[in-house]
Amino acid sequence: MSICKKTVRELASLLRSRKIGARELALEYLKEVDRKNPSINAYVTVCHEGALKAAEKAQELLNSKEDASMLCGIPMALKDNVCTKGIKTTCASRILENYIPPYSATVFEKLENAGAVLLGKLNMDEFAMGGSSEHTIFGPVRNPWNTEHVAGGSSGGSAASVAAHMAAYSLGSDTGGSVRQPASFCGIVGMKPTYGRVSRYGLIAFASSLDQIGPLTKDVTDCAIVMNAISGYDRKDSTSVDVPCDDYLKDIDSGVENLRIGLPSEFFSSDMDGDVREKVMSAIKKLEARGAVIREVSLPSLRHSVAAYYLISSSEASSNLARYDGIRYGYRSGKAGNISQLFKISRGEGFGREVKRRILTGTYALSSGYHDELYIKALKVRKLIAGDFSRVFEDIDIVAAPVYPVTAFRIGERIEDPLKMYLGDIFTVSANLAGIPALSVPCGLDRNGLPVGIQFMGKPFSEKLLLRAGYAVEQETGRLEKPE
Amino acid sequence: MTTDREKIKKVADLANIHIGDDELESFAGDMNAIIGYMEQIKNIDTGDMKPMEHVLPVYNAFREDVPGESFDRDELLKNAPEAQDGCFKVPVVVET
Numbered sequence: 186m187s188i189c190k191k192t193v194r195e196l197a198s199l200l201r202s203r204k205i206g207a208r209e210l211a212l213e214y215l216k217e218v219d220r221k222n223p224s225i226n227a228y229v230t231v232c233h234e235g236a237l238k239a240a241e242k243a244q245e246l247l248n249s250k251e252d253a254s255m256l257c258g259i260p261m262a263l264k265d266n267v268c269t270k271g272i273k274t275t276c277a278s279r280i281l282e283n284y285i286p287p288y289s290a291t292v293f294e295k296l297e298n299a300g301a302v303l304l305g306k307l308n309m310d311e312f313a314m315g316g317s318s319e320h321t322i323f324g325p326v327r328n329p330w331n332t333e334h335v336a337g338g339s340s341g342g343s344a345a346s347v348a349a350h351m352a353a354y355s356l357g358s359d360t361g362g363s364v365r366q367p368a369s370f371c372g373i374v375g376m377k378p379t380y381g382r383v384s385r386y387g388l389i390a391f392a393s394s395l396d397q398i399g400p401l402t403k404d405v406t407d408c409a410i411v412m413n414a415i416s417g418y419d420r421k422d423s424t425s426v427d428v429p430c431d432d433y434l435k436d437i438d439s440g441v442e443n444l445r446i447g448l449p450s451e452f453f454s455s456d457m458d459g460d461v462r463e464k465v466m467s468a469i470k471k472l473e474a475r476g477a478v479i480r481e482v483s484l485p486s487l488r489h490s491v492a493a494y495y496l497i498s499s500s501e502a503s504s505n506l507a508r509y510d511g512i513r514y515g516y517r518s519g520k521a522g523n524i525s526q527l528f529k530i531s532r533g534e535g536f537g538r539e540v541k542r543r544i545l546t547g548t549y550a551l552s553s554g555y556h557d558e559l560y561i562k563a564l565k566v567r568k569l570i571a572g573d574f575s576r577v578f579e580d581i582d583i584v585a586a587p588v589y590p591v592t593a594f595r596i597g598e599r600i601e602d603p604l605k606m607y608l609g610d611i612f613t614v615s616a617n618l619a620g621i622p623a624l625s626v627p628c629g630l631d632r633n634g635l636p637v638g639i640q641f642m643g644k645p646f647s648e649k650l651l652l653r654a655g656y657a658v659e660q661e662t663g664r665l666e667k668p669e
Numbered sequence: 670m671t672t673d674r675e676k677i678k679k680v681a682d683l684a685n686i687h688i689g690d691d692e693l694e695s696f697a698g699d700m701n702a703i704i705g706y707m708e709q710i711k712n713i714d715t716g717d718m719k720p721m722e723h724v725l726p727v728y729n730a731f732r733e734d735v736p737g738e739s740f741d742r743d744e745l746l747k748n749a750p751e752a753q754d755g756c757f758k759v760p761v762v763v764e765t
Contacts, residue, residue: 287744380724394724423730424723492707503684510685512757517750524762526687533687541686542699545677548684549704562710564720569713571721604702622725643727 189217190351190666193407197255200247207247207258211302212242214260218304218351219454224332227346229265229323230273234262240426243300255410257300262352264343265306266313267398268295271387272303276389277321278311279508280516280535281529290387291355291422292398292415304352307342307477308528311537312506313358313391315339316366316609317545319600320539327596328371329633330667336591337367343401344371348667354402354411360391361494362588362613364399365625366592369588369638370663372627374655375401379645380620381426384419393424395494395617402665405626405655409433412648424608431649441657442476444650446583446641451487452612464637465587471661472585472654482577482584486569487615494614496550496563496608502540503547509535542603571619578644583654586612588638592631610641622648626655627665636665673697 188196188205215233222228243258250257263269266276268286277280289297297303303481310320318326318341326341328334329349336345344367347355357364359377368375376399383398390396400411413434418427425579448469454464464568473479511517511531518534521527536544550559577584590609599606616623621642639658641651677700681688688696703718742755751758 284748287740295699335698381727382734394722420730420732424725426728489710489713493708496707496710497705507685511750513745514748521760522725523764524760525685527760528685529687532685533689541688542696542703543697544684544686545680545696545700546703546707549680549700550707552680553682557709558711561720562713563707564714564722565718566710566713567716568721569715569720571724604706607703607706611726618724659725 187217187350192403193259193353193410193627196259200258203531204450207244208237211236211260214304214352216257221349221351225327225345225351225596226324227261227308227326227342227349227351228269228305229275229277229308229342231274232303235272236302236304239302246300250335254299254414256296256414258285259353260302260305261296262304262343262346262355263293264309264340264355264357266309266358266389266487267293267356268389269303269306269343272306274306274389277323278535278537278540280532282516284514288387291384291419293387295415296591300338305347307346307355309342310339311540312389312502313339313360313363313605314502314539314543316544317363317599317605318342318367319596320537322537323445325596328593329595330372333595334635335370337370337593338364339508340401341367344368344373346376347371347373347401347403354400354407356398356415358388359397359399359403359617360395360498361617362579364401365613365623365638365640366589368412368503368625369627370400372636372667373401373403374405374627375399375548375625376412376651377616377623378412378416378528378648379622381424382622382648384414384417384422384425386419386421390505392498393505394501396500400604405652405659406437408624408655409437409652411543428646433649433652434614437652437656439653440475441472441593441654444477444583444654445581446472446477446654447482447577447584448479449484449487449584449586450481451484455590455611457587458592458631460631461587461591461637464631465639468628468639468658469585472657475657480581482581484573484577486573488620489566490570490615491608493563493566493612494610494618495546497567497618499543500550500560500650501547501578503544503551506540506544511535539603567618570615574619574621583641583643583647583650585640586640588625588640590610592633592635592637593622616642622651624651624655626658628658628662632641
């Protein structure tokens, strides 16, 4: 077996027992990236030199520190909306095509301090807006399970890089499902933490009240390891929460006996592919056999979640993306005569079509005459949705649901129909609206051999419980491994 | 609502985005579908529900007023499309 197929936990133990050195490991991964990336298109920047330098530093840490982090010397990659000092961070947008951040995101600083080895930056939907990683100036990310299909999005490069063994783990961002959906499309694990659990400092903003950074990993144990490294309060993010972090790894294997799992009837009665339904239900049955208590629950406001989500996220995006003016950084059109034209033409040429649609939607929803009946109304519906979740969490511990109504669709299949694409987010957006944590875990393959994911959601700061449930699913279904 | 070309033009103007005449038609089509779907939200009974501004009880995040290190000006200007004499350079703002 290629060493790149190993999990973080396995690699950490090999590094500690000196069976492999950090530099050698980085070289193995870089070789894998150079070999596979032309067909997958997960990486937009590969840091050959930087990775080797980081590996040497990691080796020193490993040699000198008994208690070096489990992530020390482990090769990883970051979605290209996470700022990396001195390394291009493009958001897969023409407007930031040449942007080199003068600072690093807190998550990257934490990982660097732990001895992580950054292999490069990952392709994504422009500004994290999309569910297929097709809206990118670098061309679509291809699903390692079938390269005619999408890898999901917006963190498609983050998911494909891990699934294709081009990184041991990666980080993505999840505003409405952008970590969980690509993780499920590519047969790996993805977590969206509680809002405020992981610092957003240095994450290029899309919708600030919904965005969270989360890990994409080969298995649930690795997810816990990465969560342990990136979680925690950060004074540089004013929405970061000063609540002590759990040890996510501890007792991850303690099982699901008497765990009360709710199945929202609104989700399970909605349209989804037959194979997705069957695989998700079968995983739930297996948890039941392991002692979990399964109950049907009702979250009546969920049916409005997609409308509320797109109104709120687009409104926030229209405000957040106002900063791209072609003056302080980013793309500037050469066609403008005066300053007002400079803004308009630079933005018109610099943003892609989907980003423009979102900015226009948000601007419309915030404009005078529509502000109260669209934007404010959406915030009230958001409260209804959050209220629904708080109510059901009085009687159950976690909610189980599919991640997405279908498995990975074909490249090009949905790109011309934005509304259809939005409606696919029905199972994921509510966790962001309510600010609660959610985990996506592989639970089988469909008739075409494409991965299906199951999702768990819980109360704020219940990540540990979700990981326990995910671990139990993994014990039943095993890691999904694509046949070579 | 029906989003016609004029309305799209107006919204694009508010958003400071130039949209070419050749693109207006297709944007209007997309926006009609999107906004049309979102308008379902108007009919939901939210009673006297207050809008949700934060998902968690977040208040003002204060910190001690201690001077920290600032970014280096030349470093920041490296990302600017045009810079001169330590400043961002823009086209004429006040026309004479």
